Amino acid sequence: MKSGDSFVMKDNPNICLIARSHKMSKSRGNVVNPDDVVSEYGADSLRLYEMFMGPLRDSKTWNTSGIEGVHRFLGRTWRLIVGSPLSDGTFKDGTLVTDEDPTLEQLRSLHKCIAKVTEEIEATRFNTGISAMMEFLNVAYKWKKHPRLIIEAFVLLLSPYAPHMAEELWFRLGHSKSLAYEPFPKADPAFLKESTIVLPVQINGKTRGTIQVEETCSEENAFQLASRDGKLSKYLNGKVIKKRIFVPGKILNVILDLQNVKATVR
Amino acid sequence: MDFCSGAGLHVGHPLGYTATDILARLKRMQGYNVLHPMGWDAFGLPAEQYAIETGTHPKITTLKNIDRFRSDSILFILSLDVYKSVNEETWLILKSLGFSYDWDREISTTEPEYYRWTQWIFLQLLKRGLAYQAEVPVNWCPALGTVLANEEVVDGVSERGGHPVIRKPMKQWMLKITAYADRLLEDLDDLDWPESIKEMQRNWIGRSKVLRWIFLFLAVMDRKETQRLQSILQTMTPSLEQRQVEEYTDLASRKSDLERTELQKEKTGVFSGCYAKNPVSGEAIPIWVADYVLGSYGTGAIMAVPAHDTRDLEFASKFDIPIRWVVMPDDKNLSGKAYSGEGTVVNSSNSTVGLDINGLSSKEAASKVIEWADKTANGKKKVNYKLRDWLFARQRYWGEPIPVVFLDDNGEIVPLLETELPLTLPELDDFSPTGTGEPPLSKSVSWVKTKDPLSGKPARRETSTMPQWAGSCWYYLRFMDPKNSKEVVAKTKEMYWSPVDVYVGGAEHAVLHLLYSRFWHKVLYDIGIVSTKEPFKCVINQGIILGEVQYIAYKDSDGNFISADSGTSVEYNIIKN
Known part of the structure; x- marks a missing residue:
């Protein structure tokens, strides 16, 4: 049991233990055999876990319960695409994917994941590539529909790490040839841009604050947001607007009718 | 691979x-x-x-x-x-x-189709003088009946079986890796390798510019190169010290180079009873025999400078040898530890020989001393390497046969013709080491007895084999064209x-x-x-994967569990969590 910085006995927390790990050797009896891991969790789980344990170059401690984490990830991936098992434990043929066009949000999640996985493998940071796929999966579970285009790309992303399951999914997606020579998905920079931008707002030519807007936001929307903004509202509320200058994605400048302002004060 | x-x-x-x-x-x-x-x-x-x-x-x-x-x-x-x-x-x-x-x-x-080319590369090395035979000190394990690599010797005994290992001169095949020392060192710079490995290779090659002094033995009136130190010591050492020196060198010969140079090991040594004359100051310097200096480094004899080298300081402190500071750090702060950095030279002048370097920076002083030593023939500039030639023979069965024969009449080495390759390893029922130092292959009499392929003269095959590193030296090339005959x-x-x-x-x-x-x-x-x-x-x-974390609990003598940090001596048991 962990208590503060040290480990203690569960029955008596006053007794400190020493925790240490050793190189695997026959004489210590702490050798974990890959065969056993493969038969219990599958080859893909072993591959994934070896990579997920930490940076390739670091020394790491084996933890059999840790492999359950990546095993679960593979199971969730499978069920997302194939569906829940039937009552007899088998799965229906084919997949749950739909043939409609993906939404912008789905494309953004996918391309973020493509960019990250590619970059991380090329830099031999295999562990963070897995994290990116796990993030994607969490987001994908929130979607109601899973377009083929998105799911097929994700299966290809997964294939270098977990080739066995990826091949199986690839066939269920209706392909008849191995995915080993399919082109690896490429990240489209258009979908990598942050979806919102920070828009500066000027009052009579002086920058008084900023608002967070969708990149494609209209002039009216930007103005409404500025009017509700805590900092900007005091400049705008109850004022007569002479003119609005709006450059989409760049700036909003509001020119007030100063004459009328004075009149109001009087 | x-x-x-x-x-x-x-x-x-x-x-x-x-x-x-x-x-x-x-x-x-x-x-x-x-x-x-x-x-x-x-x-x-x-x-x-x-x-x-x-x-x-x-x-x-x-x-x-x-x-x-x-x-x-x-x-x-x-x-x-x-x-x-x-x-x-x-x-x-x-x-x-x-x-x-x-x-x-x-x-x-x-496979013979593979090691045929390992043997071919050996012949190219031989042709270029990069493979040669020499009498060198090796790690000999009498119990295992074989030479062992340095890595196979731990604390003076064989890693396998724990048998004693001694240093013994034997005739061996050597590869002249030292001829490539400079290129092996310089080409490291452009490699995208872990810095730690590059640094290990740099240290292993260990290139340094040194001044090789010529010392005068005070008891001997003519000049001797320190190279011949051992034989001079034998003739010069007073009989009492001679016994101590012999006992000590015998003990030291049981240690591997690695153990001898380990920094944390306590330094050992014996006084030889002889003195040498410092060529610059004229003072008598006691000559000690110590195993932390390797015989293969330079001439095997070093001028110890306890004030400015950690290992020399440990040695001098242990044996009460006077310590003299000759380089003062710029902040004048001598902590009592050996100071190996730059500074100002002190305590270093001798009017008799006309050399005064006091007050100079250590860099200037070094070039002045080198110049003086060169001019007065008291020393020579040298580039030194720690890298040694590669011991390339094993008295073992399971390796690539070395493709040469020795003529019966004069022992001359004759390389096999390239067309005769591969020279295949003969089948042996008993391939265990002979125990005499004679390689197991010598038991295959019909294989050993052969003829010089050109002159037809009777000859014997080489019976040592190549070390386990040979085949892996070039396998990456073979993957590019694995079936090329x-x-x-x-x-x-x-x-x-x-x-x-x-x-x-x-x-x-x-x-x-x-x-x-x-x-x-x-x-x-x-x-x-x-x-x-x-x-x-x-x-x-790639990093190492360590075994599952083990939790260790301690018990006192009454069998009650106690905290690991309580400090009393206890028995322990391991709880797998």
């Missing part, structure tokens, strides 16, 4: 293989031609010991085994690891893990694939395999076989 040697595959082994496989799969899907092969490297001591212990012929225990990889703007990804395993088992596991190897390129360093590797294929783009392997061979293969590669570059100066562009060391 898999080094197969025995039993016990564990989950640490697939780490590097999984990494290269992921990279290979990605690059293949990105449209590259990837070379990702697997091969088996099973010659050598670990495999042979396993075979002896289990009573199985090494040929059977090493039947199947190899790994490596590569890609259209060409990528060559190679993975090297050391695991011990029976090959069939290893092979099945590699298959079950789905590693995308090009099994058509599978090679094994123990005309040459090591076809030029066009070599040009297409070389160099290896990514090489994943453990750090344990930093100054062995990774240095030896650079050396062979440079020789092959010089004779036009390869087109790149370096074999491996990028080397990555």
Whole structure:
């Protein structure tokens, strides 16, 4: 049991233990055999876990319960695409994917994941590539529909790490040839841009604050947001607007009718 | 490349293989031609010991085994690891893990079609004077009846069996790696390798500019080069000290170089009873015999400077030898520790010989002293290396036969003709070491007795074999062209694939395999076989996978559990959590 910085006995927390790990050797009896891991969790789980344990170059401690984490990830991936098992434990043929066009949000999640996985493998940071796929999966579970285009790309992303399951999914997606020579998905920079931008707002030519807007936001929307903004509202509320200058994605400048302002004060 | 040697595959082994496989799969899907092969490297001591212990012929225990990889703007990804395993088992596991190897390129360093070219490279080394025989001190293990590598000796006994090991001069094959010391050092700079490995190689090569002094033995009236120190000591040492010196050197000969130079070990030594004259100050310097100075470094005799070298200071403090400060740090702060940095020279002038370097910076002083020593013939400038030539013979059975014969009448060395290769390893029922130092192959009388291929004169074959590092020195080249029966590797294929783009392997061979293969590669570059100066562009060391965390609880003498930090002496038991 962990208590503060040290480990203690569960029955008596006053007794400190020493925790240490050793190189695997026959004489210590702490050798974990890959065969056993493969038969219990599958080859893909072993591959994934070896990579997920930490940076390739670091020394790491084996933890059999840790492999359950990546095993679960593979199971969730499978069920997302194939569906829940039937009552007899088998799965229906084919997949749950739909043939409609993906939404912008789905494309953004996918391309973020493509960019990250590619970059991380090329830099031999295999562990963070897995994290990116796990993030994607969490987001994908929130979607109601899973377009083929998105799911097929994700299966290809997964294939270098977990080739066995990826091949199986690839066939269920209706392909008849191995995915080993399919082109690896490429990240489209258009979908990598942050979806919102920070828009500066000027009052009579002086920058008084900023608002967070969708990149494609209209002039009216930007103005409404500025009017509700805590900092900007005091400049705008109850004022007569002479003119609005709006450059989409760049700036909003509001020119007030100063004459009328004075009149109001009087 | 898999080094197969025995039993016990564990989950640490697939780490590097999984990494290269992921990279290979990605690059293949990105449209590259990837070379990702697997091969088996099973010659050598670990495999042979396993075979002896289990009573199985090494040929059977090493039947199947190899790994490596590569890609259209060409990528060559190679993975090297050391695991011990029976090959069939290893092979099945590699298959079950789905590693995308090009099994058509599978090679094994123990197959005659492969080691034919290992022998061919040896002949090229011999032709260029880079292989030679010499009498050198080796780690001889009388109980095992063989020479052992430095790494196979731990605390003066053999790693396997715990038998005593002594240093003993023996006639051995050597490879002149020292001829490539400068290039091996300088070409490291451009490699994308872990800095720690590069630094280990730099230290191992250990190039330094030194001044070799000529000392005068005070008891001897003529000038002697320190090189002949040992023989002079023997004639000069008073009889009482002589016995001590002999006992001490006998003890020291049981230690490996590695142990002798370990920093944390307590220094040992004996006074020889002799003095030498400091050529500059004229003072008498006591001569000690100590094993922390290696006989192979420079002349084997050093001028100790306790004030400015940690190891010398430890030695001097232990034996009450006076310590004199000659370099003052700029902040004038002498902490009592050896000071090896730059500073101002003090306590260093002698009007008799006309040399005064007091007050100079240590850099200026050094060049002035060198100039003075050169002019007055008291010393010579030298470049020194720690790197030694590579001991290339083993008195063992399981290795590549060395392709030379010795003429019966005069012992002359005659290389085999290239057309006679491979010289295959004869079958031996009993391949265990003979115990006499005579290699096991000498038992195969009909194989040993032969004729000089050219003159037809009676001759004997070399019975030592190559060390386990030989075959792995160049296997990456063979993966490019594994079935070529005309040459090591076809030029066009070599040009297409070389160099290896990514090489994943453990750090344990930093100054062995990774240095030896650079050396062979440079020789092959010089004779036009390869087109790149370096074999491996990028080397990555994968980390170790340690066993599951163990929690250790302590009990007092009454059997009650107590805290680990309570400090009393206790028995312990291990609780697996």
